[in-house]
Amino acid sequence: MSSTSNFEIDVLIEALWRILPRERTPIALHEPEFDEQDARYLLDCLESTFVSSAGPYVDLFEKRLCEFTGARQAVAVVNGTAALQTALRLAEVGEGDEVLIPTLTFVATANSASYCGATPHFIDSTECTLGLDPHKLSEYLSDIAELSNGEARNRLTGARLAAVVPMHTFGHPVEMEALLEVASRWRLQVVEDAAQALGSFRSGRHAGTFGKLGTLSFNGNKIITTGGGGAILTDDDTLADRARHLVTMAKRPHRWEYVHDAIGYNFRLPGLNAALGCAQLEGLPDQLERKRALAECFRQALAAIPAVRFVEEPNNAQSNYWLNALLLDERVSHLRNEVLDAINATGIMARPSWVLMHKLQMYSQCPRMDLTTAESLERRLVNVPSSSRWGAMA
Numbered sequence: 573m574s575s576t577s578n579f580e581i582d583v584l585i586e587a588l589w590r591i592l593p594r595e596r597t598p599i600a601l602h603e604p605e606f607d608e609q610d611a612r613y614l615l616d617c618l619e620s621t622f623v624s625s626a627g628p629y630v631d632l633f634e635k636r637l638c639e640f641t642g643a644r645q646a647v648a649v650v651n652g653t654a655a656l657q658t659a660l661r662l663a664e665v666g667e668g669d670e671v672l673i674p675t676l677t678f679v680a681t682a683n684s685a686s687y688c689g690a691t692p693h694f695i696d697s698t699e700c701t702l703g704l705d706p707h708k709l710s711e712y713l714s715d716i717a718e719l720s721n722g723e724a725r726n727r728l729t730g731a732r733l734a735a736v737v738p739m740h741t742f743g744h745p746v747e748m749e750a751l752l753e754v755a756s757r758w759r760l761q762v763v764e765d766a767a768q769a770l771g772s773f774r775s776g777r778h779a780g781t782f783g784k785l786g787t788l789s790f791n792g793n794k795i796i797t798t799g800g801g802g803a804i805l806t807d808d809d810t811l812a813d814r815a816r817h818l819v820t821m822a823k824r825p826h827r828w829e830y831v832h833d834a835i836g837y838n839f840r841l842p843g844l845n846a847a848l849g850c851a852q853l854e855g856l857p858d859q860l861e862r863k864r865a866l867a868e869c870f871r872q873a874l875a876a877i878p879a880v881r882f883v884e885e886p887n888n889a890q891s892n893y894w895l896n897a898l899l900l901d902e903r904v905s906h907l908r909n910e911v912l913d914a915i916n917a918t919g920i921m922a923r924p925s926w927v928l929m930h931k932l933q934m935y936s937q938c939p940r941m942d943l944t945t946a947e948s949l950e951r952r953l954v955n956v957p958s959s960s961r962w963g964a965m966a
């Protein structure tokens with residue numbers, strides 16, 4: 573058994589080396605890209621002295637985010653987690669509520685619900701999108717939920733089911749049409765965690781613009797970076813105004829008086845970060861092309877290895893391929909750690925799935941549905957280097 577398996581690991585590593593440059597080891601999972609344009613914008617921002625959370629670059633960054641995503645409004649904030657926390661608060665998620673969240677996600681998705689005083693309620697994923705399974709969710713809600721006074725309740729816990737938070741894993745869009753239908757039937761607010769999905773589209777529509785609110789991240793490991801940063805997307809002007817108000821300490825506009833009409837947050841994105849964001853957005857279309865070229869290389873190289881499947885963009889979707897992922901066949905899933913050890917030992921960074929949320933100590937008591945598919949994905953998933961620069965060599 574192990575001789576054939578080891579053979580397959582060697583074949584896999586050979587395939588990776590056909591795509592990645594040996595002379596550049598160690599090869600990181602995802603590196604940001606900077607050029608003279610980034611430096612020019614940053615210098616200009618310094619010279620303007622508007623480096624903090626006001627000034628022309630914040631407005632310009634928001635305008636350009638709207639143009640790129642097609643969202644009517646974008647509100648720039650300090651990071652993707654703050655964006656999601658604020659978006660959930662704007663969706664009126666509060667104390668005692670439950671929020672439907674995929675168990676296969678980065679911990680910030682679940683934490684954001686907790687910050688609002690709500691309890692994450694964990695949902696399974698599909699093998700195809702790696703994201704929330706709207707069909708399984710629909711069946712599950714028919715079993716455990718009831719509608720009363722226009723609100724969904726969990727019959728088992730008595731809690732209100734306030735919202736659902738699809739997360740577009742590695743940039744692969746969730747089946748949003750089906751999910752919106754389920755959400756509307758159960759009166760759930762839809763807040764999309766599109767932190768990984770800038771540049772991803774489904775049916776021609778940008779990820780993060782299907783729900784009432786959506787959020788992006790511009791952390792250093794995401795497709796573009798502002799150092800740290802995030803944004804809230806929405807088509808609702810009133811919500812966008814309230815978002816800008818909440819993230820600037822809920823201070824009422826006044827020429828000299830300090831009146832705050834809610835417990836707001838100090839979450840506004842500084843101008844310096846926004847300036848970098850403006851420059852990074854200019855490079856995004858070119859980066860997306862190189863990401864696709866790199867993904868195509870992986871697809872071709874891995875097609876010859878039966879024990880491995882490259883995760884491709886779902887039907888009707890154009891993914892940004894933020895992180896390339898492969899799935900081991902269930903038959904060899906017990907070798908995942910060996911595969912990870914071997915790939916990392918050769919100088920290529922490879923990482924497993926996040927530990928599923930319901931397995932983390934602080935979320936182990938939270939309500940959840942059957943999570944068979946997510947558990948299988950967790951056993952089999954391996955991320956491989958995905959920096960756009962390697963796509964330029966394709």
Ligand SMILES: *Cc1c(COP(=O)(O)O)cnc(C)c1O
Binds near residue numbers: 650651678680767
């Ligand atoms: C990166 C990420 C976040 C958080 O973004 P930060 O900017 O790091 O706070 C939230 N959710 C998901 C799924 C992410 O990948």
